[in-house]
Amino acid sequence: MTDDPAPQVLIVMGVSGSGKSTIGEQLAERLGWAYRDADDFHPPSNVEKMSAGQPLTDDDRWPWLRAIAAEIDRIADSGDHAVFGCSALKRAYRDILVHGRDDVRIVYLDGSRALIAERVAARKNHFMPPGLLDSQFATLEKPGPDERPFVVSIDASVGQIVDAIVEQLPRPFPQQSLI
Numbered sequence: 001m002t003d004d005p006a007p008q009v010l011i012v013m014g015v016s017g018s019g020k021s022t023i024g025e026q027l028a029e030r031l032g033w034a035y036r037d038a039d040d041f042h043p044p045s046n047v048e049k050m051s052a053g054q055p056l057t058d059d060d061r062w063p064w065l066r067a068i069a070a071e072i073d074r075i076a077d078s079g080d081h082a083v084f085g086c087s088a089l090k091r092a093y094r095d096i097l098v099h100g101r102d103d104v105r106i107v108y109l110d111g112s113r114a115l116i117a118e119r120v121a122a123r124k125n126h127f128m129p130p131g132l133l134d135s136q137f138a139t140l141e142k143p144g145p146d147e148r149p150f151v152v153s154i155d156a157s158v159g160q161i162v163d164a165i166v167e168q169l170p171r172p173f174p175q176q177s178l179i
Protein backbone atom coordinates (compact mmCIF):
# COMPACT_ATOMS: atom_id res chain seq x y z
CA MET A 1 0.00 0.00 0.00
CA THR A 2 1.47 3.32 -0.96
CA ASP A 3 0.08 5.07 2.12
CA ASP A 4 1.62 2.47 4.45
CA PRO A 5 5.33 2.33 3.70
CA ALA A 6 7.70 0.09 5.66
CA PRO A 7 8.77 2.06 8.75
CA GLN A 8 12.36 3.27 9.05
CA VAL A 9 12.00 4.01 12.75
CA LEU A 10 9.72 2.54 15.42
CA ILE A 11 9.16 4.48 18.65
CA VAL A 12 8.25 2.14 21.50
CA MET A 13 6.32 4.32 23.96
CA GLY A 14 4.66 3.98 27.34
CA VAL A 15 4.98 4.93 30.97
CA SER A 16 8.04 4.18 33.08
CA GLY A 17 8.24 0.43 33.63
CA SER A 18 5.93 -0.50 30.74
CA GLY A 19 8.84 -2.35 29.14
CA LYS A 20 10.21 0.07 26.55
CA SER A 21 13.86 -0.99 26.96
CA THR A 22 13.11 -4.70 27.34
CA ILE A 23 10.70 -4.91 24.41
CA GLY A 24 12.52 -2.32 22.30
CA GLU A 25 15.83 -4.17 22.52
CA GLN A 26 14.25 -7.52 21.63
CA LEU A 27 12.24 -5.99 18.79
CA ALA A 28 15.39 -4.36 17.40
CA GLU A 29 17.22 -7.66 17.59
CA ARG A 30 14.36 -9.44 15.80
CA LEU A 31 14.39 -6.87 13.00
CA GLY A 32 18.18 -6.57 12.81
CA TRP A 33 17.92 -2.87 13.68
CA ALA A 34 19.77 -0.66 16.16
CA TYR A 35 18.17 0.11 19.52
CA ARG A 36 18.37 3.63 20.94
CA ASP A 37 17.11 4.57 24.39
CA ALA A 38 15.64 8.02 24.90
CA ASP A 39 16.93 8.01 28.47
CA ASP A 40 20.42 8.44 27.00
CA PHE A 41 19.33 11.81 25.57
CA HIS A 42 18.27 13.31 28.91
CA PRO A 43 20.55 16.07 30.19
CA PRO A 44 21.98 15.20 33.64
CA SER A 45 19.60 17.75 35.20
CA ASN A 46 16.57 15.73 34.06
CA VAL A 47 17.98 12.49 35.44
CA GLU A 48 18.84 14.21 38.74
CA LYS A 49 15.31 15.56 38.98
CA MET A 50 13.66 12.19 38.38
CA SER A 51 16.11 10.43 40.72
CA ALA A 52 15.06 12.93 43.40
CA GLY A 53 11.43 11.87 42.91
CA GLN A 54 10.29 14.94 40.93
CA PRO A 55 8.39 14.50 37.66
CA LEU A 56 9.70 16.31 34.60
CA THR A 57 7.77 19.28 33.25
CA ASP A 58 7.05 20.09 29.62
CA ASP A 59 9.91 22.60 29.69
CA ASP A 60 12.27 19.88 30.90
CA ARG A 61 11.12 17.65 28.06
CA TRP A 62 11.06 19.96 24.99
CA PRO A 63 14.84 20.13 24.37
CA TRP A 64 15.16 16.41 25.12
CA LEU A 65 12.43 15.58 22.58
CA ARG A 66 13.96 17.87 19.95
CA ALA A 67 17.33 16.11 20.32
CA ILE A 68 15.67 12.71 19.87
CA ALA A 69 13.68 13.97 16.87
CA ALA A 70 16.90 15.15 15.22
CA GLU A 71 18.44 11.72 15.70
CA ILE A 72 15.33 9.99 14.34
CA ASP A 73 15.43 12.21 11.25
CA ARG A 74 19.15 11.57 10.77
CA ILE A 75 18.65 7.80 10.91
CA ALA A 76 15.55 7.69 8.74
CA ASP A 77 16.92 10.14 6.16
CA SER A 78 20.11 8.14 5.77
CA GLY A 79 18.11 4.99 4.99
CA ASP A 80 18.98 3.33 8.31
CA HIS A 81 16.55 1.77 10.75
CA ALA A 82 16.21 1.94 14.50
CA VAL A 83 13.90 1.17 17.37
CA PHE A 84 13.69 4.00 19.92
CA GLY A 85 12.45 3.38 23.45
CA CYS A 86 10.89 6.69 24.51
CA SER A 87 8.10 7.46 26.98
CA ALA A 88 6.55 10.03 24.57
CA LEU A 89 3.65 10.36 26.99
CA LYS A 90 1.77 13.27 25.41
CA ARG A 91 0.44 13.77 21.92
CA ALA A 92 2.44 17.00 21.65
CA TYR A 93 5.62 15.08 22.46
CA ARG A 94 4.91 12.51 19.76
CA ASP A 95 4.15 15.27 17.28
CA ILE A 96 7.71 16.53 17.79
CA LEU A 97 9.16 13.05 17.27
CA VAL A 98 7.02 12.01 14.28
CA HIS A 99 6.20 15.44 12.78
CA GLY A 100 4.08 13.98 10.01
CA ARG A 101 6.60 11.39 8.78
CA ASP A 102 4.87 8.22 7.61
CA ASP A 103 8.10 6.21 7.95
CA VAL A 104 8.27 6.85 11.71
CA ARG A 105 5.68 4.82 13.59
CA ILE A 106 4.54 4.48 17.18
CA VAL A 107 4.33 1.23 19.14
CA TYR A 108 2.26 1.68 22.30
CA LEU A 109 2.89 -0.63 25.26
CA ASP A 110 -0.51 -0.81 26.93
CA GLY A 111 -0.70 -2.05 30.51
CA SER A 112 -2.52 -1.53 33.76
CA ARG A 113 -1.10 0.54 36.57
CA ALA A 114 -1.22 -2.52 38.84
CA LEU A 115 0.85 -4.71 36.51
CA ILE A 116 3.41 -1.98 35.84
CA ALA A 117 3.68 -1.10 39.54
CA GLU A 118 4.44 -4.75 40.25
CA ARG A 119 7.20 -4.85 37.63
CA VAL A 120 8.71 -1.53 38.72
CA ALA A 121 8.74 -2.63 42.37
CA ALA A 122 10.71 -5.74 41.39
CA ARG A 123 13.18 -3.83 39.18
CA LYS A 124 16.69 -3.23 40.50
CA ASN A 125 19.33 -0.59 39.73
CA HIS A 126 17.17 1.95 37.92
CA PHE A 127 17.17 5.68 38.59
CA MET A 128 13.40 6.06 38.15
CA PRO A 129 11.67 5.81 41.54
CA PRO A 130 8.43 3.75 41.62
CA GLY A 131 6.78 6.78 43.26
CA LEU A 132 6.75 8.60 39.93
CA LEU A 133 4.38 6.08 38.36
CA ASP A 134 1.27 8.10 39.29
CA SER A 135 2.59 11.20 37.55
CA GLN A 136 3.51 9.09 34.52
CA PHE A 137 -0.10 7.84 34.25
CA ALA A 138 -1.47 11.33 34.92
CA THR A 139 0.62 12.69 32.05
CA LEU A 140 -0.08 9.82 29.66
CA GLU A 141 -2.24 10.58 26.63
CA LYS A 142 -2.80 7.26 24.89
CA PRO A 143 -2.19 7.49 21.16
CA GLY A 144 -5.35 8.08 19.13
CA PRO A 145 -6.32 6.16 15.98
CA ASP A 146 -5.19 9.06 13.79
CA GLU A 147 -1.63 8.42 15.03
CA ARG A 148 -1.93 4.91 13.57
CA PRO A 149 -0.15 3.27 16.52
CA PHE A 150 0.69 -0.40 16.75
CA VAL A 151 -0.83 -1.25 20.14
CA VAL A 152 0.19 -4.27 22.23
CA SER A 153 -0.85 -5.50 25.64
CA ILE A 154 2.14 -5.95 27.94
CA ASP A 155 0.34 -8.67 29.91
CA ALA A 156 2.29 -11.38 28.06
CA SER A 157 5.82 -12.72 27.77
CA VAL A 158 8.48 -10.61 26.08
CA GLY A 159 8.56 -12.98 23.10
CA GLN A 160 4.78 -12.86 22.70
CA ILE A 161 4.78 -9.06 22.83
CA VAL A 162 7.51 -8.82 20.18
CA ASP A 163 5.57 -11.28 17.99
CA ALA A 164 2.41 -9.20 18.41
CA ILE A 165 4.27 -6.08 17.26
CA VAL A 166 5.94 -7.74 14.27
CA GLU A 167 2.59 -9.17 13.14
CA GLN A 168 1.17 -5.65 12.89
CA LEU A 169 3.99 -4.18 10.80
CA PRO A 170 3.13 -3.35 7.18
CA ARG A 171 4.05 -6.09 4.72
CA PRO A 172 6.14 -6.81 2.79
CA PHE A 173 8.60 -5.96 5.52
CA PRO A 174 12.13 -6.17 4.05
CA GLN A 175 13.99 -7.32 7.17
CA GLN A 176 11.61 -10.22 7.73
CA SER A 177 12.32 -11.67 4.31
CA LEU A 178 15.94 -12.23 5.39
CA ILE A 179 14.91 -14.63 8.17
Ligand SMILES: Nc1ncnc2c1ncn2[C@@H]1O[C@H](COP(=O)(O)OP(=O)(O)OP(=O)(O)O)[C@@H](O)[C@H]1O
Binding pocket: 014, 015, 016, 017, 018, 019, 020, 021, 022, 023, 039, 085, 087, 119, 120, 122, 123, 124, 128, 154, 156, 157, 158, 161
Ligand atom coordinates in the same frame (compact mmCIF):
# COMPACT_ATOMS: atom_id res chain seq x y z
N1 LIG B 1 6.66 -8.81 29.33
C1 LIG B 1 7.31 -8.75 30.49
N2 LIG B 1 7.13 -9.71 31.41
C2 LIG B 1 7.74 -9.64 32.61
N3 LIG B 1 8.57 -8.65 33.00
C3 LIG B 1 8.78 -7.65 32.12
C4 LIG B 1 8.17 -7.65 30.83
N4 LIG B 1 8.57 -6.53 30.18
C5 LIG B 1 9.39 -5.87 31.03
N5 LIG B 1 9.53 -6.54 32.19
C6 LIG B 1 10.30 -6.11 33.37
O1 LIG B 1 9.65 -4.96 33.86
C7 LIG B 1 10.60 -3.98 34.29
C8 LIG B 1 10.38 -2.70 33.51
O2 LIG B 1 10.79 -2.90 32.16
P1 LIG B 1 11.72 -1.84 31.43
O3 LIG B 1 12.83 -1.42 32.32
O4 LIG B 1 12.05 -2.42 30.10
O5 LIG B 1 10.66 -0.65 31.26
P2 LIG B 1 10.89 0.81 30.66
O6 LIG B 1 9.57 1.22 30.08
O7 LIG B 1 12.07 0.84 29.78
O8 LIG B 1 11.14 1.65 31.97
P3 LIG B 1 11.78 3.13 32.13
O9 LIG B 1 11.04 4.04 31.22
O10 LIG B 1 11.53 3.47 33.57
O11 LIG B 1 13.24 3.01 31.79
C9 LIG B 1 11.99 -4.59 34.08
O12 LIG B 1 12.44 -5.15 35.31
C10 LIG B 1 11.72 -5.69 33.04
O13 LIG B 1 12.63 -6.77 33.17
Ligand SMILES: O=C(O)[C@H](O)[C@@H](O)[C@H](O)[C@H](O)CO
Binding pocket: 015, 016, 017, 039, 056, 061, 086, 087, 088, 089, 128
Ligand atom coordinates in the same frame (compact mmCIF):
# COMPACT_ATOMS: atom_id res chain seq x y z
O1 LIG C 1 9.11 11.64 30.06
C1 LIG C 1 9.51 11.21 31.13
O2 LIG C 1 8.98 11.40 32.22
C2 LIG C 1 10.77 10.40 31.12
O3 LIG C 1 11.14 10.00 29.84
C3 LIG C 1 10.54 9.15 31.92
O4 LIG C 1 9.54 8.40 31.34
C4 LIG C 1 11.85 8.43 32.14
O5 LIG C 1 12.89 8.90 31.33
C5 LIG C 1 11.80 6.99 31.98
O6 LIG C 1 10.56 6.41 32.11
C6 LIG C 1 12.76 6.38 32.94
O7 LIG C 1 13.47 5.47 32.27
